[in-house]
Structure formats: structure tokens, C-alpha cells
Amino acid sequence: MPEKPTLDGLENKWVDVWQEAGTYDFDRTATREQVFSIDTPPPTVSGSLHVGHVFSYTHTDLIARYQRMTGKKVFYPMGWDDNGLPTERRVQNYYGVRCDPSLPYDPNFEPPAEPGKDQIAISRGNFVELCERLTIEDEKVFESLWRRLGISVDWKMTYQTIDTRARAISQRMFLNNLKRGEAYQSEAPTLWDVTFRTAVAQAELEDRERPGAYHRVSFHKPDGSPLFIETTRPELLPACVALVAHPDDERYQPLFGTTVTSPIFGVEVPVVAHTLADPEKGSGIAMICTFGDTTDVTWWRELQLPTRPIIGWDGRILAQEPEWITSELGKNAYASLAGLTAHSAKEKVAELLRESGDLEGEIRPITHPVKFFEKGDKPLEIVTTRQWYIRNGGRDADLRAALVARGSEITWHPDHMKVRYTNWVEGLNGDWLISRQRFFGVPVPVWYSLDADGNPEWDKVIVPDDSQLPIDPSAEAPHGYTSDQRGVAGGFIGDADVMDTWATSSLTPQIVGGWSVDDDLWKRVWPFDLRPQAHEIIRTWLFSTVVRAHLEEGQLPWKHASISGWILDPDRKKMSKSKGNVVTPIDLLDEHGSDGVRYWAASGRPGTDTAFDxxxxxxxxxxxxxxxxxxxxxxxxxxxxxxxxxxxxxxxxxxxxxxxxxxxxxxxxxxxxxxxxxxxxxxxxxxxxxxxxxxxxxxxxxxxxxxxxxxxxxxxxxxxxxxxxxxxxxxxxxxxxxxxxxxxxxxxxxxxxxxxxxxxxxxPELIGHAAEVLSQLRKVKSEAKVSMRADIATATVTAKAEVIDAVRHVEADLRAAGRVMSDLTYTEHDGPTEISAILA
RNA sequence: GGUCGAUUGGCGCAGUUGGUUAGCGCGCUUCCUUGACAUGGAAGAGGUCACAGGUUCGAGUCCUGUAUCGACCA
Incomplete structure (x- = not known):
């Protein structure tokens, strides 16, 4: 025992002791009943650590440490989410490279010490290697912070969402889904990010308020008279396939079944009726384009309209002149748009409309919600592509009901978070789109055979043997083929896409628990006890994990879901980098000590936003x-x-x-x-x-x-x-x-x-009575402004009989602590306890 | 716009199934330094629980509405 105890240096001392002693090592001999297993959120290593991490990971650690002390063998691994776009972007900037999948792998590639002005194009294999190299560095920083914070994970069991085991499990699960018909491919209109040139899923969308402008545009009836529509996207005029109004709208009822002609492009389109058309909006009649927004997709599908795409994967107007535009005027107009961005095309079309006299009045600026990829900064377009999906109840009422029921089986902390899950599942409007046109991720593990002309036969999916997993179909050949048959007639091609990051993250219980690779471990930890996580990813991570477990095991992945709150600024705003108020965690730990910071974190109850304090x-x-x-x-x-x-x-x-x-x-x-x-x-x-x-x-x-x-x-x-x-x-x-x-x-x-x-x-009541008397003895001294060590000559306790009886038991200690020189005297009185004392 | 949550002393929070004087921490006031602790201790002031209505013998605690804030989803 030290002479003068201090908190300084305790963290480093005990971090080392715990590591050497293996204090938090998982006992693999424990049976499922003895285990408390935690499905820890793997932090995104490419992002920086902030106090929010410290806050929520401490919460999980509190539970882990409690469970460990109750005798449970705590299964508490840590993973790193290094799979996906954030890592790609970080690698691009850090090394000054970009991925070009058409390039061959260069085993001798070394990135420049300093990123150059122009990005170097490298192969997918080289790119992935750089991702791995950089994330390992990031992960070291994370681990040392967690250790310093006292997070009691077993550091012998870490995983990465991009490591070999995770890729194999992710692909194996996908193939199981495919085998059972839960994974399927479909050519369909898809929300598309033009910057990243990838499809995005419903769960990755967010609405942002953006300025827009209503353009009042005249179509032409057969008799030449104008029919006005209002649109915020005039650049899609060449993609117009119909006009639509509400079936009850008397203004337009006479026009249903007739056709009108689009201005400038001179394309004849039908006037149709659909209940989604809002009579209150604009002129009450809208143009349907393929595709301007998700409502267009609904109309297109339900009214069986033709497809007239004009926007390419890069977000620009397609160069190819559309076959449905036949007039010279229209062709010339289209030619002036070809290759423009949607933004420039909008201005150009407005100009053309103005010239032709088809733009009525002034352009009317508005602010309206526009769909964005949550990580993107350009509005999403809708393009038709072939993509992979996993059934999640979005198009299947039975599955949806089953998943809603699963949500109710979870014990939520706090309970009201369950509602968010239910609302999300009930509001799904499509299956889970899992393919992404990116590079650093888990490849979709399939090939397609090529017909005699060398065209892919998308419905002839070639799957790998389980022993091959994980595979990269763009680098390896399927069984029965040789690699020189890649891309040639009668040969094969690999699926070029990777899976959505959630398609792998949804398998964190399987990855940490050793599903399909370590049955012995799996039996000891599955299903898990606890999933701690943030509330904004209930719809993504939590839900997708439930989906995978439900499809594969027919059961919940965990019993409890503990949802942590946000860290707020002292002014009650959510902490954000842009506001410049982010404090680095390590500085906090240095200044206040890990125990001090943990104490603060412990004041935040599950699901409650907590001020940074x-x-x-x-x-x-x-x-x-x-x-x-x-x-x-x-x-x-x-x-x-x-x-x-x-x-x-x-x-x-x-x-x-x-x-x-x-x-x-x-x-x-x-x-x-x-x-x-x-x-x-x-x-x-x-x-x-x-x-x-x-x-x-x-x-x-x-x-x-x-x-x-x-x-x-x-x-x-x-x-x-x-x-x-x-x-x-x-x-x-x-x-x-x-x-x-x-x-x-x-x-x-x-x-x-x-x-x-x-x-x-x-x-136990004795304590309260004694404390009350002691407090009043102190009060006498405090009011007399004397030291607590001052002597009291005599003191009288006036209290109820049972209180007096209690105080008598403690009299000696009370006299000693209060420095009362003589015996206490007692007066029985049926009221609050009072002390009168005379100082010596 | 929908859903959920929040609204308690200057600030940050507790108040479990409705039941006598609504708790705690910070801050504040006054005082105390030599046998654990000044990175300390003691005593004290300060709120009627957003607003309106309702249920009840009785409500901060249940119900309805309004307002404000926040989150999630459209």
C-alpha cells in the first residue's frame, strides 16, 4: 500500500498486468449456459475515434464486466469494420491511387511515399492490398485506445470485416441464400449514385432539402392547344413516357386515353390516370419519365409504360440518340444535350423551351426533399441495372410479418426502440439490394457462362465449391473452366460486383462465433446474449442481422439489444466534426483518467442522449x-x-x-x-x-x-x-x-x-438515525463557525421513542465523532428528531 | 407529414406498480486545514414538477389536447 496513493500511471500499469495475466481471455471450455456472448459493433477504422465511441463502448464494457463477475464466461471479441467505401476513399487519398479493375495485378507495386498530384491507376488486387495495409495501422490505434479505456475484450480474438474468414463466411452465407432462393438477381430500375457509380439500397438513403424550381411547360394536344404540366426536372423531357393525373380529377378526365405531344422533342405520349398523382401539386398533371424519382418507377411498373432511359451511369445524358425521338428538331435538340450533366441539361432544356415558347411564365424556385446516398453529395438518379437482392420482407407479406415478430422477441433496452424496428420493417418497399459496383469489399461469389457469341448468360449462374471460399471471381476461374476461358465465347465471366457492406456486417455474430468454420466455438456462443449498438443503424445493421439469422437459423441472433444514445454538445446539439467541437478521446483520457471518463459515460442510460460534460x-x-x-x-x-x-x-x-x-x-x-x-x-x-x-x-x-x-x-x-x-x-x-x-x-x-x-x-435504520444526529451536532458547530473538532459540552436528543432507542445503541460512537464531553440526554417527543447542544 | 422520446430548483439528471415534508450531482452562500482525503470536509439557500383540461379520496407518476426541443422515418 503506497504512502500517498495516486491515480497517475494506473492505466498503463493495469493495461499491462491484464494483458500479461490474460484477465479477460475467453474460456473456450465453457458451455453455452455458462457463456455471456456479446456481438460487438466493429468500429469503422477509416473514420476517426470520437467521444461517442468512448461513450457507447464503455456501456457495453460495464455489462461485460458485471456478467464476468457474476461467474459468466464472457465472450467479448472486437472487430474492425474496414470493408467498404470509407476505406476506399481513405486509401485513395492516403496513397494517391485509384482502382482500375481492368488492370492486371502487379506483385511488385509500391505506392509512392507521398501521394502525387494525379492518382495512379492500380489493379483491384493491389488496391485491396493497400486497403489492408492501411487498416492494420488504423486498427492498432483503435486497440490501444480501447485498452487504455479499460474495455475488457479478449484481444486475442479480433476480426476484420474484410479478412479471409469474414469473406468466406459472407460468401458462404450468400450462397446458402442463393440455394434457398432468398438471393436473386433482377434487372430493374435502381437508385444510383453517380459519383460512386454504384447502386444503393433503401437503407442507405436519406432525404435532403435542396433548392429546385418548377418549370411550367406546355405539351400539345392534337388540336394544337397547350396542356400545362409543372416539373422540377425539365431535362428529363426526352425521357417522358406519359402524362398522369388523378382519376378523379375532372379537369383531366376528358384527356385520359388520348395522347399529347412533348414540346421540342415532338414525342407522342398517352395521358393516363393514377391515384398517386396529386391534384394539388402544380397543375395537377405530371409527366412520367424513366426515371426521375421513385414515383415514376411505381407508375412505370403499374401502368406498364415503356422505358426511355437518357441518363447514364455517370449521371450524364446518354450520347446515343434515342430511337423514340424521330423529328429533326427533336434530334437536334437531343444532340445539344448529349453528354451534359443533369444540371447543365436542365438549363439547356429550359433555354430551348424558352426559345420555342413552351415555357410558360417565370421559373418558380422551391425547396424540396431530394434523395441522396447517405455518403454521397449528388442527388441519386434512377437507372436500370441488373443487381443482386436478398429477400427481407419488402415484397413478401409473410416474411415481413415473421421479421416483425422476431423484432418483438428481442428484449430492447430501452423498450421503445422496438418501435423503430417495427416501423422500418413495415415500411419496406422492396427487397434488399446487396450488389455494389465497387472494388474493396466481399465479391459476389459467382460467375456466369458465356454463350457462343460471347454474351453473358445471366441466368446461368456458376457457383464455387465451398472449399474454394473465399473467392474473387474476377481473378479465379470456376471449376470446369480454365482461366484462359475468361471472357471468350463458350467460357465464363466473373461477377464484377462486391456485396454491400451490410451484407457482411449483418454476419458479425457468425464471423465472431465461427459459424461454418469452428463448430465447437459456435455451439458455445450462439445465439448471442447481447447486441449493443447505436439507434441510427437499427434499420441497417440490426435489421439485416436479424434477416440473416432468421433465414439461416430460423432464430434470433441475440436475446438483448441495447441501444446507446448520442453525445450532445453542452448546447444540446448533436456533436459533429463540422462544428469543430470534437474532442479527441485520448486527450480526455489523459486529462481526466480512464476511470473518470468511464464514470461520465456510465451516467448515460441506454437510449438516452447525454451531454458531453x-x-x-x-x-x-x-x-x-x-x-x-x-x-x-x-x-x-x-x-x-x-x-x-x-x-x-x-x-x-x-x-x-x-x-x-x-x-x-x-x-x-x-x-x-x-x-x-x-x-x-x-x-x-x-x-x-x-x-x-x-x-x-x-x-x-x-x-x-x-x-x-x-x-x-x-x-x-x-x-x-x-x-x-x-x-x-x-x-x-x-x-x-x-x-x-x-x-x-x-x-x-x-x-x-x-x-x-x-x-x-x-x-439498517440505525445508520440513518445516527447520521441524522451526527449531522445536527455538526450543524451546531457549523453555525457557531467553529471547527468540527471543537468540543460539545452537553447534547440532548429530542425524538420518538424508537429513534431514541436506536441512538442509544450508537451513543459511544456519536459522542466520539461529535466530541461530546458528557453523556447524551434524551427527551421523548413525537416529532422530527432534534438535537440541542451546548459548545464547551 | 408520420412515428417515438423528452419538457422536474441556474445547469445536468433520478423519481420503479399513482399515496405523508419531490431526491442527487455541479454551481452558489457560510464556515472548517495538523492522526484517510484541499484532486478535501461541514452546514445551508434554492424547484410544486412546460401549459390547459380530465380520471381519482389522492398524480411529477395515468388519459386527452396544446406548445417547445430532439431523434428516427417519409
Whole structure:
């Protein structure tokens, strides 16, 4: 035990000790019943760490540490999400390269030390290697921060969502889905990001308010009279396939079934009726283009309209002159648009309309919601492509109902988060689009045969043998083919796409649990106990994980889902980088100590947004310091056998502590770590402020050996119990103190139970009565502005009979702590307890 | 626009199944430094629980509506 305890250096000391001792290693011999398994969110390593990570990962660690102390073998691995666009972008910028899948792999490629001005084109294989190289560096930084924070994961079990095992599992699961008909390909209009040139899924969309402008444009009826529509996307005029109005709209009813001609391009299109047309919007009649938005897709599908695409994968107007435009005027107009971006084309068409006299009045600016890829910065277009999908209930009522039911089986923390899941599943309007036209990801593990003319036969899917997994179909040949048959007639081609990042992330339980590769482990951990995560990815990560588990295992992937809240600025706004208010986690840990930061994090209940508050961290640090000092005091008094606990106040203390243990345990069982900390902390402070003061003189031996032994024994029992109760929250200081009088780690000790404490049969109310009297004795001194050490000549307790009876049991300690020179006198009175005292 | 959540002393939060004087931390006021602790201690002031209505013997705690804030989804 140090002479002058300090918190400085505790983190480094204990991080090393825990690592060497394997304190948090998973016991692989444990059976499923003995295991508490956690499906940890793998952080995106290409992003930077922020306090939000520290906050939510601490929450999971609190649960993990509690469960470990209750005797569970905690399965708590950590993964890194290094699969997907963020990594690609980071690699491009970091090394100054770009991926060109048509290039051959260069085994000797080395990136330049400094990124050059122009990006170097490299093969997919080289690109992926750079992704792996950079992410390993990032992951080291992450791991050291987590260790420093005291996250009790087993660092021998880490995984990457791009590593070999994850790729194999991801592909194997996809092939299982394919085998059962749950994965399928379809050529369909798809939301498309023109910057990344990839399809995006419903779950990746977000609406953003963008400026737009209504253009009032005249179509021409057969008699030459104008029919006005209003559109924000005049550039799609050449893609118009029909006009649409509400069937009940009397203004347009006479036109249904007739045709009109588009301005400039002179294309004849029908006027049709559909209930989705809003009579209140614009002129009440709209043009349908293939495709301007998702409503166009609905109309196109339900009204069986032709497809007239004019926007390419790059977001520009297609160069190829459309066959449906036949007039010279129209062809010339189209030629002036070809190759333009949608934005430029819009201006050009407006100009042409103005010239032809078909633009009525002024262009009317508005603000309207536009669909974006959440990681993109250009509006999404809709293009028709062949893509892979996995059934998720979006087009199947039975599956949807089954998945909704699964959501109700999960125990949500907090409960109301379940609603978000249900709303999302019930609002799905299509299956899960999983193919992405990107490079760094898990390839779609299939090939297609080529017919005699060398054209792909998309419906003739060639799948790999399981033993081949993971495969890269763009680099390897399927069984029965040789690689020189790639791309030639009668040969094969590989699917060029990779899978959506969620298609792999949805398998984190399978990846960490060793599904299909380590059956022994799998049986010990599946299904998992806990999935902790953020609420904004309920629709993506949580839902997709449920989908995969439901399809493969017919069961839930975990019992509990604990949803963490946001970190808010002190001004209640969500913390964001753009506001420049992000504090780096390592600086926080340096300044306030890991225990202090954890204390703050523990104040955020599941699902509750919590303000970033260094004040709380300081309080946490103060608590840790207090634990050091109080522990030193208790231990320096020496100890005694538990049978020595005889004094009523000592027995009362342990009785009260028994209640605290019960409350903290119940709170932890309900994932309410905040309450567990609160009740422990409340007890601890009164333990320090009142109880230690009361028994101090007795512990010194001033009241005899037996009385001293009672104090010492009870203080030791209380200290041990408190250290255990605090251990999940303040792992560093508690293990430090524990090491002063134990050879092992507090974190591997058993969580306290109330039974033993209750066996001392104390009356917990004694503590309150004693504290009340002590407080009033202090008040006398405080009001007289004298030291607490000042003597009191006489004191009278006026209280109810049972209170007096209680106080008599504690009189000796009270007199010692209050420095009361003479015996207390008592007056029975049926009211609140009052003390009158005369200073010496 | 829909859904969910929040609204309690200056600030940040607790208030479990409705039941006597609504708790806690920070801050604030006053005081205390020599046998654990100044990265400390003691005592104290301060709120009627957003607003309106309702259920009830009784509501911060249940119901309805309004307002404000936030999140998620359109």
C-alpha cells in the first residue's frame, strides 16, 4: 500500500498486468449456459475515434464486466469494420491511387511515399492490398485506445470485416441464400449514385432539402392547344413516357386515353390516370419519365409504360440518340444535350423551351426533399441495372410479418426502440439490394457462362465449391473452366460486383462465433446474449442481422439489444466534426483518467442522449481518488475475523450494504448500469462522510479491543464489497486497491451477494438515525463557525421513542465523532428528531 | 407529414406498480486545514414538477389536447 496513493500511471500499469495475466481471455471450455456472448459493433477504422465511441463502448464494457463477475464466461471479441467505401476513399487519398479493375495485378507495386498530384491507376488486387495495409495501422490505434479505456475484450480474438474468414463466411452465407432462393438477381430500375457509380439500397438513403424550381411547360394536344404540366426536372423531357393525373380529377378526365405531344422533342405520349398523382401539386398533371424519382418507377411498373432511359451511369445524358425521338428538331435538340450533366441539361432544356415558347411564365424556385446516398453529395438518379437482392420482407407479406415478430422477441433496452424496428420493417418497399459496383469489399461469389457469341448468360449462374471460399471471381476461374476461358465465347465471366457492406456486417455474430468454420466455438456462443449498438443503424445493421439469422437459423441472433444514445454538445446539439467541437478521446483520457471518463459515460442510460460534460469526468476522478484514500484508511486500521462484527452500528452498516447490493444487482440485470452506479456511489459517500467518522476512534482502539475488532472487520467487509460494486465502472482504481490486499484481480472475483451481509442481522435504520444526529451536532458547530473538532459540552436528543432507542445503541460512537464531553440526554417527543447542544 | 422520446430548483439528471415534508450531482452562500482525503470536509439557500383540461379520496407518476426541443422515418 503506497504512502500517498495516486491515480497517475494506473492505466498503463493495469493495461499491462491484464494483458500479461490474460484477465479477460475467453474460456473456450465453457458451455453455452455458462457463456455471456456479446456481438460487438466493429468500429469503422477509416473514420476517426470520437467521444461517442468512448461513450457507447464503455456501456457495453460495464455489462461485460458485471456478467464476468457474476461467474459468466464472457465472450467479448472486437472487430474492425474496414470493408467498404470509407476505406476506399481513405486509401485513395492516403496513397494517391485509384482502382482500375481492368488492370492486371502487379506483385511488385509500391505506392509512392507521398501521394502525387494525379492518382495512379492500380489493379483491384493491389488496391485491396493497400486497403489492408492501411487498416492494420488504423486498427492498432483503435486497440490501444480501447485498452487504455479499460474495455475488457479478449484481444486475442479480433476480426476484420474484410479478412479471409469474414469473406468466406459472407460468401458462404450468400450462397446458402442463393440455394434457398432468398438471393436473386433482377434487372430493374435502381437508385444510383453517380459519383460512386454504384447502386444503393433503401437503407442507405436519406432525404435532403435542396433548392429546385418548377418549370411550367406546355405539351400539345392534337388540336394544337397547350396542356400545362409543372416539373422540377425539365431535362428529363426526352425521357417522358406519359402524362398522369388523378382519376378523379375532372379537369383531366376528358384527356385520359388520348395522347399529347412533348414540346421540342415532338414525342407522342398517352395521358393516363393514377391515384398517386396529386391534384394539388402544380397543375395537377405530371409527366412520367424513366426515371426521375421513385414515383415514376411505381407508375412505370403499374401502368406498364415503356422505358426511355437518357441518363447514364455517370449521371450524364446518354450520347446515343434515342430511337423514340424521330423529328429533326427533336434530334437536334437531343444532340445539344448529349453528354451534359443533369444540371447543365436542365438549363439547356429550359433555354430551348424558352426559345420555342413552351415555357410558360417565370421559373418558380422551391425547396424540396431530394434523395441522396447517405455518403454521397449528388442527388441519386434512377437507372436500370441488373443487381443482386436478398429477400427481407419488402415484397413478401409473410416474411415481413415473421421479421416483425422476431423484432418483438428481442428484449430492447430501452423498450421503445422496438418501435423503430417495427416501423422500418413495415415500411419496406422492396427487397434488399446487396450488389455494389465497387472494388474493396466481399465479391459476389459467382460467375456466369458465356454463350457462343460471347454474351453473358445471366441466368446461368456458376457457383464455387465451398472449399474454394473465399473467392474473387474476377481473378479465379470456376471449376470446369480454365482461366484462359475468361471472357471468350463458350467460357465464363466473373461477377464484377462486391456485396454491400451490410451484407457482411449483418454476419458479425457468425464471423465472431465461427459459424461454418469452428463448430465447437459456435455451439458455445450462439445465439448471442447481447447486441449493443447505436439507434441510427437499427434499420441497417440490426435489421439485416436479424434477416440473416432468421433465414439461416430460423432464430434470433441475440436475446438483448441495447441501444446507446448520442453525445450532445453542452448546447444540446448533436456533436459533429463540422462544428469543430470534437474532442479527441485520448486527450480526455489523459486529462481526466480512464476511470473518470468511464464514470461520465456510465451516467448515460441506454437510449438516452447525454451531454458531453467534463464536469462529470472530474467528479468521476474525484470518486476514484476518494476510493484510494478511504481504502488506505480502512486497510491501515488492520482487520479482524468476520465473527468480530458485534457492534449494532457495524451490523447496521452491513445490512444497509446488503440492500445496496440487491439494488445494484437488480439494476445491472435490467441493463441499468447508471442506477447500479448511483446506489453504490450514494452508499459510498455516506460510508465515508458519516460511518468512517463515527467509527474512527473506535477503530483506533480507543474503546477497547473488541469494539475495535468489530469496526475493523466490518470496514473490511464493506470495502471489499464496495470495490466489487465499483469494479465494472472504475476498473483501474478498484484493481489497484484490490491488489493492496489480494493476490488476484477484482475483475475475476465474484459479484457480491446480499446473503452473507444479511447474516449479520443488523438494523439498517440505525445508520440513518445516527447520521441524522451526527449531522445536527455538526450543524451546531457549523453555525457557531467553529471547527468540527471543537468540543460539545452537553447534547440532548429530542425524538420518538424508537429513534431514541436506536441512538442509544450508537451513543459511544456519536459522542466520539461529535466530541461530546458528557453523556447524551434524551427527551421523548413525537416529532422530527432534534438535537440541542451546548459548545464547551 | 408520420412515428417515438423528452419538457422536474441556474445547469445536468433520478423519481420503479399513482399515496405523508419531490431526491442527487455541479454551481452558489457560510464556515472548517495538523492522526484517510484541499484532486478535501461541514452546514445551508434554492424547484410544486412546460401549459390547459380530465380520471381519482389522492398524480411529477395515468388519459386527452396544446406548445417547445430532439431523434428516427417519409
Amino acid at each position: 467534463v464536469g462529470q469526468m472530474k467528479i468521476g476522478r474525484r470518486l476514484a481518488m476518494k476510493i484510494l484514500n478511504a481504502s488506505k484508511f480502512v486497510l491501515s486500521q488492520g482487520t479482524a475475523d468476520a465473527t468480530a462484527v458485534t457492534e449494532p452500528i457495524d451490523r447496521a452498516l452491513l445490512a444497509l450494504l446488503a440492500d445496496v447490493v440487491d439494488e445494484a444487482t437488480a439494476a445491472f440485470e435490467a441493463f441499468n448500469y447508471t442506477k447500479a452506479l448511483e446506489v453504490t456511489e450514494t452508499f459510498f459517500w455516506s460510508f465515508c462522510d458519516d460511518h468512517l467518522e463515527l467509527v474512527k476512534d473506535r477503530a483506533y482502539g480507543l474503546a477497547g479491543d473488541d469494539a475495535a475488532a468489530s469496526a475493523r472487520a466490518s470496514l473490511n467487509i464493506a470495502l471489499e464489497t464496495l470495490l466489487k460494486l465499483f469494479a465494472p465502472f472504475l476498473p483501474f482504481v478498484t484493481d489497484e486497491v484490490w491488489s493492496w490486499f489480494h493476490p488476484d484481480s477484482v475483475h475475476l472475483n465474484t459479484w457480491p451477494t446480499s446473503a452473507e451481509l444479511k447474516s449479520f442481522d443488523g438494523n
